[in-house]
Structures are given as C-alpha cells and as structure tokens.
Amino acid sequence: MSLAIEGGTIITLDKNRPIIKNGLLVVQDGEITFVGEKSEFKESLDVERRIDASGKFVFPGFINAHNHMFQVFIRSVAVDMELLDWLKLAIWPFTQSLTESDIYVAARLAIIENIKSGITCIVDNQYPRFYEPVAKAMDETGIRGVLACGYYELNVLDEMKTEPSEALKKCEETLRKWDKAGGGRIRVCPAPMHPCFASDELILKSKELADKYDTYLHIHTAESERDVRMLMERTGKRDVEYLHDLGVLDSRFLAVHSVCVTKREIDLLVASGAQIVHNPISNMYVCDGVAPIPEYIRRGLNVALGTDGSASNGNQDFLSSMKFAALLHKVYHMDPSIIKAQDSLEMATINGAKALSMGDRLGSLQVGKRADITIVDMFKPHTVHVHDPVGSLVYSCTPENVDTVIVDGKILMENRRITFTDEEEELRKADEVAQAVKERARI
Numbered sequence: 001m002s003l004a005i006e007g008g009t010i011i012t013l014d015k016n017r018p019i020i021k022n023g024l025l026v027v028q029d030g031e032i033t034f035v036g037e038k039s040e041f042k043e044s045l046d047v048e049r050r051i052d053a054s055g056k057f058v059f060p061g062f063i064n065a066h067n068h069m070f071q072v073f074i075r076s077v078a079v080d081m082e083l084l085d086w087l088k089l090a091i092w093p094f095t096q097s098l099t100e101s102d103i104y105v106a107a108r109l110a111i112i113e114n115i116k117s118g119i120t121c122i123v124d125n126q127y128p129r130f131y132e133p134v135a136k137a138m139d140e141t142g143i144r145g146v147l148a149c150g151y152y153e154l155n156v157l158d159e160m161k162t163e164p165s166e167a168l169k170k171c172e173e174t175l176r177k178w179d180k181a182g183g184g185r186i187r188v189c190p191a192p193m194h195p196c197f198a199s200d201e202l203i204l205k206s207k208e209l210a211d212k213y214d215t216y217l218h219i220h221t222a223e224s225e226r227d228v229r230m231l232m233e234r235t236g237k238r239d240v241e242y243l244h245d246l247g248v249l250d251s252r253f254l255a256v257h258s259v260c261v262t263k264r265e266i267d268l269l270v271a272s273g274a275q276i277v278h279n280p281i282s283n284m285y286v287c288d289g290v291a292p293i294p295e296y297i298r299r300g301l302n303v304a305l306g307t308d309g310s311a312s313n314g315n316q317d318f319l320s321s322m323k324f325a326a327l328l329h330k331v332y333h334m335d336p337s338i339i340k341a342q343d344s345l346e347m348a349t350i351n352g353a354k355a356l357s358m359g360d361r362l363g364s365l366q367v368g369k370r371a372d373i374t375i376v377d378m379f380k381p382h383t384v385h386v387h388d389p390v391g392s393l394v395y396s397c398t399p400e401n402v403d404t405v406i407v408d409g410k411i412l413m414e415n416r417r418i419t420f421t422d423e424e425e426e427l428r429k430a431d432e433v434a435q436a437v438k439e440r441a442r443i
C-alpha cells in the first residue's frame, strides 16, 4: 500500500534536517520514499491513502526496548514492594496461573495500549510457555516486535524453573519459527532472565545461540543491589564484571537496567559497547536506584528506553517514560540540562533502533527507512500552543495526544481508533480473563 502524510510538522531525527514544516512524507510498500516540504515534491502525488496531518506533529515511531506484556493482568497486584519481594510474593505465583490463551489475550491488550502510546516496536521478555502466544499476537496485530525468550534456571520457585537444555531447545525452535517473520517485522533473541538466575553454562550457550542466529542477547543486568548480591554469593563477582569475564558483553548485548554498577563496571560496559536499556519508572517503582545514564551517554554508550512490564510501572504510558528519563536525572544530579528533552526523544526512537541493530532501517524519518510513524495531535487543553515540539512531546504530552500510528506502512491506529480489532471487545475479554486468573491464583 502507498500513502502520504501531508501538511504536518515532521520531526525527522535526521541530523541534517531535523524539523520540516508543512511537510510531506510518502510511503511505498512500507518504505519511506520522500520526506520534505510539500512544495519540494514536484511529481504528481499518486497514492492509495492520504492522511491530513495539518496542525499535527509527525515523529519516528517510538521503540519500547523492554517490556513484559503479560503483566498488564498484574497491575497493582503487588505495590509498594522491593524487587525480590515483588517477584516472590506476587509476580511469580500469579504468572504460574496464566494459560497460553490468557497470555494471548494479555499480549493483545498490551499491544493496543502500547500503540495508543505511540509505540511501533516492542521488545518483550517472557517465559517459555509464553513465546508462542506473544509471537502470534505480534504477528496478527501488525506491531513490530522482538521476542526476548526468557528462562529461569536457579534461585526461583521450582515451578518457574526450566531445565537448561529444554530452555535452549524451546528458544531455538522459536528462533527458527518466528525470527524475521512478518516480512522481517518480528525478531527473536535468547534472554536468560538475570545473571543470578542462570548458570555460567546457560549464559554461554545462550550467547552461542544468539551468535548462530545473528541476533541479540538480552539480560536484566545490575537491576538491584539484592540480585547483584545473590550473584556474588555464587560467583564472587558483580553482574557486569561477571558477564564481562564470561565474554558475552558486546554491541549486541542488551544490558537491561544497568543501575547498580561500580566505576570499573561502567568502564567495562563502555569498552564492550553494550546497549543500555533504561527503564526509569520501573527503577523508581521497585526502588532499584538511579542508573548512571548521564555518565553512560557522556562516555558514548547508546541508551534506549523501556517501560518495563505494567506490574513495575503501572501502565505502558511511554510519554511518561520519556518525561521521567529526563526528570529523574535532573533532580538526582541537581542539573536541569543533564538530560534534555531531545536526549529523551532520541532514547525513545533512534537509540532504540541502534540497540536493536536497526539504526539503518528504523528510528528516524528518512528516505529508505521503514515507515514506522507516530502522528501527535497537540491541539488539546494541556498542550496548545506549541512553542517547541520536542519539549512539548516529552514534558506535556500524554497518550491522549497520540493520534495515528503506522508500522511498516500499515495504519494500526487512526484518529485514536485501533484499526485491526474492536478495542472495546478486546478490553471486555481482557477484563474477564484477568478476573478468572486472579481467582485461580487465589490472590
């Protein structure tokens, strides 16, 4: 399908031409073929769909670089708790009660919520039983996604453990079946949950699998001091030191969180070129601490942004994540310019694309890139009048401002209406299923 977005202000994130007023963006077969001022387009505009974006702002689609979508059913099940208690007392028991069909319903709900927040790509980390229903939901809805195939081996409830050979087998089957499915829209990667929940051998074999399929290795890294201590009891090393000594840190390593690190560990991350995934709201929610994000950026590391699951965030509001990614570090360092609105927007777009080795295909609005686009309407009581589109996006907008979302040239939401399903019906179904799960879990 071909389409044109006409008349809006385009925030390209192209360093040569950052903002284009009265713009035109043309898409053919899911690829951007023209970005510029309308007046520069000299051919006749022959497209199947025209979207009038007059008075609106056109951004690259947002990339949610860390999530656990099934947690939309566990919002507020465990509040006001520290990370390990939160996992043991509520998250793991509830998770055990979810069936594959429950997960499918949860994933569809989470995808709808993510789209309503302007997100066009989701990195979702789950457990073996969940791979298939999550992949199916990504495939059917049209969202771009990365299935980070998670598994636990040590230090968890017996019911949560997966035999290492079984975990790797299931992950490889998922890689074979789903990696690059949907015309390249879906990617898959191994994702042992935390260093403290896996043996050396399982982490090393996961890295081998990632290299074999030319994909990433995704691991929660240095998330909280308590899980770092758990790893130290077994290995005598902190998370980043340990992962470095195993030889798995490189530019395809997604170091999710990276909060509790020493100076030496920051040096190791910098030397390896690992990808940092920052989840500011989750880090505050379970009191992990404050990740040294300004230091990472200053030292040249790429920092992407995630919501994390709804159970350690509250929701999937990515505009809030962008806002907190700036505000948290400003107040922590008592420096209002240490992370700027532009830095937050880059974490949410181009840095997410780079973290997924897709910087040449996603993350900015440039000719030749895939058409993942978020159109924002700021003609609302809380955002009119717009002096600075990036400042308004990061500090004033809420998901209510997200108007239209396009992935691979396909419109998934238009004028806030989800195009691929009946949204109210999906919500009703999700509500019923969540209630049934709660009864089974006896929470």
Ligand SMILES: [Zn+2]
Pocket: 066, 067, 068, 125, 220, 308, 309
């Ligand atoms: Zn997580």
